[in-house]
Amino acid sequence: MSKDETLGEALRRQGVTRRGFLKFCAATASMMALPPSMVPAIAAALEKARRPSVIWLSFQECTGCIESLTRSHSPTVEGLIFDAISLDYQHALQAAAGSAAEAARETAMEENYGKYILIVDGSIPLANPGYSTIAGISNLAMLEETAKGAAAVVSMGSCAAFGGIPKAKPNPTGAVSVGDIIKDKPIINVPGCPPIPVVITGVLAHFLIFGTIPELDALGRPMAYYGQSIHDRCYRRPFYDKGKFANTFDDEGAKKGWCLYKLGCKGPTTYNACATTKWNDGTSFPIEAGHPCLGCSEPDFWDGGGFYKAISTPTEDIPKAAIYAVGAGAAAGLALGALNRAKRDKAVAEHVKTTIDDLEKGD
Template identity: 50%
Template sequence: MSADLETFYEVIRRQGITRRSFTKFCSLTAASLGLGAGAATEMAQALETKPRVPVIWMHGLECTCCSESFIRSAHPLVKDVILSMISLDYDDTIMAAAGHQAEAILQETREKYKGKYILAVEGNPPLNEGGMFCIDGGRPFVEKLKEMAEDAFAVIAWGACASWGCVQAAKPNPTQATPIDKVIKNKPIIKVPGCPPIAEVMTGVVTYVTTFGKLPELDRQGRPKMFYSQRIHDKCYRRPHFDAGQFVEEWDDEGAKKGHCLYKMGCKGPTTYNACSTVRWNGGVSFPIQSGHGCIGCSEEGFWDKGSFYDRLTGINVFGIEANADKVGATVAGVVAAGVAAHAAVTAVKRIVKKPENVG
């Protein structure tokens, strides 16, 4: 298939969607992206007037978990993204075409929409032995990646594989698997890390780029600030337990049953930037920490080479610069004990010193 001149609004009206539902969609989408009050109107105008954007989705060394996450998006539904908002011209995982037919579509889109299509990349290229560890259509993937990036408007790096290299690039990295920003130097790249990224984060990035025709504001590592500006720790519902020095010490202990902080069990939430604790997973139902397992930091660079997922972080301060989880826990216990002792002392004094009786 190829992108035509239809806009998103024209497509959904042909599908029987009302103007009211379209306006509601724009409002909800703008809110989910954390945009300003006037963004819904701007979004509606863009979707009414701009043609759908062609998207080329390529796969290198990866496990397809990003695609599996993407198709489970609930806000917006992935069917609306694929069938109405964008024109997914090439994705060898879900497209009907295969072999020479698929390769022809890839080249046709590149030539017809030069400088206008988005290149979405899932996975990364291995560079060792001329890229021969990943062959796509009879050619090294790294060659096709460079070729398709040359005429793209922008590049999206899906997941930890494309953003950082992920487990393929773990030491000793025999294939020399490499993040795509080390290969593509002349195009803007949006990194959407995670293993996999959250579905709504993926569709949110696509929605923003296709609606406004520009990249979202990125942090210094190339990640969209709207989703990666806060640590998971900052909005975690277990954060009050961390601040109170209440930690799970062993799996299935009383602290675990009470929902205490998982920091001592290796949770990487204090050093991981992602939207897991706000957007959450499975349509906003839960996320790993809520399910009883600590964050493994999968959206951070090199998470696979930083030891066991159950090793505790060191140097995470709580109340004071010199405080750590152990000291805070001990301090809180001491404060509670002192408080109990003080209360007992005051009660005893009140019992001994009675109020003088009034003398007539």
């Protein structure tokens, strides 16, 4: 696919039918948490979208983030999204190595200056410039140099977004996040250890469709995926509300699928989309497999006071009236969330309509 070819043209050239394309748009709408009524608008915008250049830098990381993305099932929305971007530099996926790889990064920066998307996974070591270098360039220098011409930076995974496991005590490399270094570019944090594949592609799809960064929360995370806690959407929540908890991993409560709060579940304080999008092509997520949430999409989760310790007093120790009050509060919160989503969907629908009107005027 050439860079001048639109996504619609490329998909037709690859033999994707109109029906297949609309199916792809419906999946895109769903992964961006947009209503089905948005599908025609998304189809029209994607039809005309051109591939943005993407430079992906990997620093102090375990390759889990890119593994997460590439372990998605086929045929995938993810695959189509990757056809729809120009991934000009990515260590694990590119064929070029050594000076040819560095030349690809420099060419992509030069040709797309001010327009490319920079994705970073891994933290940046500051304690010793000799830790973690690529082609003899320190991670810090490469990040600063590459961020200069980027339209926006995506911090992929908890290491890039918040420092992650390399920053955990005693932090021997002096690891910091991308946001600790880059202060003059829009930054989208996509935390998770690793992040969920559809969240990664959803952020890229937002760029393709709207050309803007999505609405973010106070920690710079896209609201569409990090706007609610795991606990808000957990299917074990009715047991929590009734005070029914598993106390060990093999007791009666565990066998009956009761709440994992007493086994250290961090779902109430963790914001991520695991309970809704799930993992492995929507098959399951850790709590569904019987393991408490570790809070991997929150800052400093590794140092957060013990993975298998309850975070505070469980509801079974709270008087019943207070449980009902919590339930009413949660219901009010859910209603407010629905109202906010409706407002956001309306604003997005208007934005897409204006974009398409503008595109059509330009034809």
